[in-house]
Structure formats: structure tokens, C-alpha cells
Amino acid sequence: MPSFSEALKSQVGRKVLTGVTGVGLIIFIIFHLATNLQVFGDVHAFNEAAHALESMGWLLYVLEAGLAIAFLLHAYVGISIWWNRRKARPEGYEKYQSKGGPSHMSWASKSMIFTGIVLLVFLVIHIDTFKFGATDMVMLPGGEEARDLKGLMISTFQQPLYAFGYTAVMILLGFHLGHGFWSAFTSLTMKHNKYSALMYTVGVIFAMLMAVGFLFIPLYIYFGGGCEAALIQCQ
Amino acid sequence: MADTFTVHLKIWRQDGPDQPGKLVDYTLDKVNEHMSFLEMLDVLNEEIVAEGKEEPIEFDYDCREGICGSCNLVINGQAHGPKDMTCTCQLHMRNFSDGDTIVIEPFRAKAFPVIKDLVVDRSAFDRIIEAGGYVSVKTGSAPDANSIPIDKTVADTAFDYATCIGCGACVAACPNSSASLFTGAKLAHLNRLPQGEPERKKRTVSMVDQMEEEGFGDCSNYAECEAVCPKGISISAIAEMRRNYVKATLAGTEA
Ligand code: HEM
Ligand code: SF4
Numbered sequence: 304m305p306s307f308s309e310a311l312k313s314q315v316g317r318k319v320l321t322g323v324t325g326v327g328l329i330i331f332i333i334f335h336l337a338t339n340l341q342v343f344g345d346v347h348a349f350n351e352a353a354h355a356l357e358s359m360g361w362l363l364y365v366l367e368a369g370l371a372i373a374f375l376l377h378a379y380v381g382i383s384i385w386w387n388r389r390k391a392r393p394e395g396y397e398k399y400q401s402k403g404g405p406s407h408m409s410w411a412s413k414s415m416i417f418t419g420i421v422l423l424v425f426l427v428i429h430i431d432t433f434k435f436g437a438t439d440m441v442m443l444p445g446g447e448e449a450r451d452l453k454g455l456m457i458s459t460f461q462q463p464l465y466a467f468g469y470t471a472v473m474i475l476l477g478f479h480l481g482h483g484f485w486s487a488f489t490s491l492t493m494k495h496n497k498y499s500a501l502m503y504t505v506g507v508i509f510a511m512l513m514a515v516g517f518l519f520i521p522l523y524i525y526f527g528g529g530c531e532a533a534l535i536q537c538q
Numbered sequence: 539m540a541d542t543f544t545v546h547l548k549i550w551r552q553d554g555p556d557q558p559g560k561l562v563d564y565t566l567d568k569v570n571e572h573m574s575f576l577e578m579l580d581v582l583n584e585e586i587v588a589e590g591k592e593e594p595i596e597f598d599y600d601c602r603e604g605i606c607g608s609c610n611l612v613i614n615g616q617a618h619g620p621k622d623m624t625c626t627c628q629l630h631m632r633n634f635s636d637g638d639t640i641v642i643e644p645f646r647a648k649a650f651p652v653i654k655d656l657v658v659d660r661s662a663f664d665r666i667i668e669a670g671g672y673v674s675v676k677t678g679s680a681p682d683a684n685s686i687p688i689d690k691t692v693a694d695t696a697f698d699y700a701t702c703i704g705c706g707a708c709v710a711a712c713p714n715s716s717a718s719l720f721t722g723a724k725l726a727h728l729n730r731l732p733q734g735e736p737e738r739k740k741r742t743v744s745m746v747d748q749m750e751e752e753g754f755g756d757c758s759n760y761a762e763c764e765a766v767c768p769k770g771i772s773i774s775a776i777a778e779m780r781r782n783y784v785k786a787t788l789a790g791t792e793a
């Protein structure tokens with residue numbers, strides 16, 4: 304029998320890794336979206352949520368490290384699967400066509416590597432803009448000083464490049480999840496003939512909810528004029 | 539006699555392994571809707587032989603009744619052609635119309651090297667079977683039939699997976715050239731039966747390792763294999779293969 308690490312490197316192990324890290328990233332983006340939507344809450348809600356995270360201390364570092372590992376592993380395995388496929392068919396077909404029916408060949412499934420790499424590049428820009436971006440400091444009602452991330456978010460998305468760039472990337476995230484959600488369950492061996500079609504539909508709906516949830520924020524801020532927007536309360 | 543019609547064929551011709559090949563144009567005007575796809579190629583070959591200018595087109599077949607898994611063409615970009623749950627040998631020319639252009643290519647994968655024209659070497663599948671696609675039996679006098687009770691639903695499901703004829707269409711259609719559906723079908727057949735239980739873990743690991751060794755790609759859950767499989771094998775077999783593999787290795791239980 305192969306050792307644990309040998310098993311992880313096998314074809315099955317690699318899929319289990321994409322699946323586990325994929326589900327981990329899905330859980331992360333659900334929390335991330337829930338936090339982001341606080342910009343529509345009370346004046347301080349978003350900054351308070353962000354400040355609460357930053358005040359978690361070592362626990363935050365553990366979570367961040369876990370997240371970084373999940374992202375890197377996920378990207379590494381995804382890229383290596385794509386690399387292997389080129390070796391597995393050195394001479395391609397002159398004509399290739401999906402047979403439809405039970406097939407899940409779609410733009411989403413065929414573009415996992417493209418949407419994935421866009422997400423990876425986006426991630427670097429995104430972290431640089433928000434995690435390391437310069438902000439003013441605000442006084443929270445609790446009397447603590449915190450970074451004014453809400454202000455940074457609003458000023459960022461009033462720039463068309465950011466507003467539309469983020470929107471485009473979130474649409475691609477939707478496609479990644481459109482295939483990814485169902486695929487992850489199948490990779491993690493949870494595939495049942497009876498529920499497979501239902502799972503796929505749930506995945507597509509989930510993907511659309513995530514994409515629309517994330518892209519609504521930049522577009523709303525841009526078209527609503529930032530602090531002028533009806534749903535946004537500024538100080 | 540039914541009316542005959544004309545098709546334009548673009549057929550992959552390749553003199554031997556590792557030699558350059560190309561699509562060659564042929565026009566065949568004696569096609570009859572009742573011919574099978576392979577009979578259509580037979581008629582073309584008769585013309586080629588009669589003309590005597592080039593060698594006939596090599597293609598694989600044996601039973602011509604959809605049970606042996608020898609026939610293996612990619613027809614207009616689809617393994618076994620346009621009809622669901624149908625092998626190339628069971629595909630009839632009534633699925634095409636007068637004037638159609640039909641592209642015919644071999645199954646393509648590094649693990650299925652071309653031998654000549656449309657014939658590929660699929661012995662990689664044999665080696666996957668050798669790695670674990672068997673059960674141990676007690677030799678000696680013949681055992682009693684039905685001495686091992688098997689639930690009807692289990693037997694039926696095992697039989698569904700056992701209908702895999704090892705044609706390799708799943709590999710041909712997979713964008714990654716993965717052999718997961720074939721291997722998964724064999725495992726799902728043997729692993730669920732009491733006769734296959736003693737070697738379940740060892741079998742799963744050996745067969746999964748062998749398919750990687752042969753140079754087949756990873757599975758990305760495209761499910762295109764299920765769409766082209768002439769026996770309609772479900773990719774649930776692949777999920778089951780993963781489950782057995784995880785139980786045998788990552789979950790840390792003893793073999
Ligand atoms: C928010 C970020 C991301 C989420 C939520 C996410 C989610 C997922 C999920 C759930 C899957 C299905 C897993 C499976 O098939 O077992 C998947 C597959 C994949 N992901 Fe991501 N992913 C993200 C970022 C990335 C990044 C940064 C890359 C970088 C290259 C990437 C590349 C891939 C590839 C290539 C696959 C397909 C794997 C295969 O072919 O089997 N993903 N992703
Ligand atoms: S699983 Fe289907 S397509 Fe693959 S070898 Fe078996 S019969 Fe052919």
C-alpha cells in the first residue's frame with residue numbers, strides 16, 4: 304500500500320486535493336461575501352466586521368496561513384492536471400465535438416484553468432489593494448480606532464477600472480464555480496446517480512448567487528455615486 | 539435496393555507508429571442507408587484495392603455486433619460517432635445524409651499509440667486489468683452454484699458495470715485522456731461482489747496506479763466519457779473508485 308503522501312500524489316489523491324481545497328475556498332468566499340455585504344448595513348457595520356477579524360490575533364494568522372496554503376495547493380494541482388493532459392495526448396484531433404447528453408463539457412468546465420489563473424492574478428492585486436492599501440483611521444462606536452476599509456472600498460470602486468475589472472473577474476468566478484461546485488463533490492466521491500443532476504443545478508445557482516453577490520457591490524458603488532448611493536450610509 | 543447516396547470522407551492515414559499521418563479525402567458514392575459504418579469502409583476499401591494505387595485503410599473490428607470492444611473510430615469528432623450508446627460497428631449510414639463530409643480519426647492518447655491508419659494499440663487497458671482486474675478462486679472441484687448469496691440489486695449494479703467492453707472511447711473523448719471510466723467500471727464491478735472483496739483495496743490501488751503509469755491523464759469530471767460510452771457506464775463508477783482508493787490509503791485502514 305502506498306504511504307499517505309504517495310497516495311496524495313496519485314491521480315485520485317490529486318482530485319481529492321482539488322476537491323478539498325476547492326470546498327475550503329468555497330467556504331471562505333461565502334464568509335467573505337457575508338462580510339462584504341455589511342457595507343449596506345449601518346455606518347460602522349463593515350469596519351466593525353473587518354476590525355473584529357483583525358483583532359483575532361494569532362487565530363487570524365492561522366486562518367490566513369490555511370487559506371494561503373489552500374489557494375496555492377489548489378492552483379498547483381489544477382495547473383499540474385492541465386499540464387499532464389497535454390502530455391497525455393501529444394497529437395490532438397482535427398475535429399472534436401462533445402456528444403452532449405450526460406456530458407458536462409461547457410465553457411465553464413473547459414475554462415477552469417483560464418478562470419483559475421485569472422483568479423490567481425486577481426488575488427494578488429486584490430490583496431495589495433485592500434489588505435495593504437493605505438486607509439484613514441476611524442473611531443468605532445466602541446471607542447476603538449480602526450482602518451476605514453469602507454472608505455477605501457468606496458473610493459476604489461468609484462474608479463471605472465476597478466469597478467468593471469472586479470465585475471468581470473466575478474463573472475469568471477461564477478463560471479469557475481459553475482463547474483467547480485459539482486465537480487468538487489464528485490472528486491470527493493459524493494456522486495449519486497439519483498442526485499447528480501440536482502447537485503449540478505444547485506452548483507450553478509450557487510455560482511450565480513456568489514458572482515452576483517460580489518459584483519453587485521462595485522457596480523452599485525460606481526453607478527450609485529459612492530456615498531450618494533441610497534443603500535450606503537457614510538459618516 | 540434502397541437508393542444510394544454519396545459521402546465525402548476525410549480519413550486519417552498513417553503508415554506506421556511514430557510516422558507522420560494526415561487526413562486524406564475520399565468520395566464514396568455507393569453508400570446505402572442500411573450499411574453499417576464499417577461496411578461503408580469495406581466498400582471503400584474494395585474500391586481502393588481494385589484501383590491498386592494505395593494500400594487499403596486499416597481499421598479495427600471483430601464481432602461487429604457491439605460486444606467485443608474492438609471497433610474504435612472517432613467520427614466527426616465524436617468517439618463511436620453521433621448515436622448514443624452505440625459502437626462504431628452498430629452505427630448505420632442512415633445516420634448520415636447525402637453530401638455529408640465525415641472526418642474519421644483514430645482514438646488519440648499517448649497511451650494508445652497508432653499502429654497504422656485508424657488502428658491503435660490498446661494493450662494499456664490489458665495491463666490495467668492485469669494489475670488487479672481479477673478475483674481469486676479456490677481451485678479443485680467446481681463450487682456449488684449460488685453458494686454465495688448476493689443481493690439482487692448488488693448483482694444488477696455489478697452487471698451494469700461489467701457491461702464495459704473495454705473499447706477505450708472514454709479515453710478518446712476525454713479532454714485529459716483519462717482512463718478513469720474504464721478503470722472505475724472494472725473496479726465498481728468487482729469491488730461490490732463478495733468474490734471481489736478479499737482483494738478490494740489492493741485491486742483499487744494497483745489499477746489506479748497502473749493507469750497513471752500507462753500515461754493516461756487525470757479526471758476533471760467533464761463526464762464526456764459517459765456521453766460516448768457505448769454501454770452507458772455512469773461516472774458514478776469514478777466516484778466509487780475514489781471512495782475505495784481513499785478508504786484503502788488516505789483513511790489509513792490496513793489492506
Ligand atoms: C476563490 C477562488 C477559487 C475557488 C472558490 C475555487 C473552487 C474550485 C472548485 C470547487 C473546483 C472543483 C474541484 C474539483 O474538481 O475537484 C475547482 C477546480 C479547479 N480550480 Fe479552482 N477555485 C478557486 C481558485 C482557483 C485558482 C486561483 C486556480 C489557479 C490556477 C484554480 C484552478 C482550478 C482548476 C484548474 C480546476 C480544475 C481541476 C481539474 O481539472 O480537475 N482555481 N476550483
Ligand atoms: S467504460 Fe464505456 S467507453 Fe470506456 S472502455 Fe468501457 S465500454 Fe468503452
Ligand code: FES
Pocket residue numbers: 598599600601602603604605606607608609625626627628
Ligand atoms: S466490432 Fe465488436 S464491438 Fe464493434
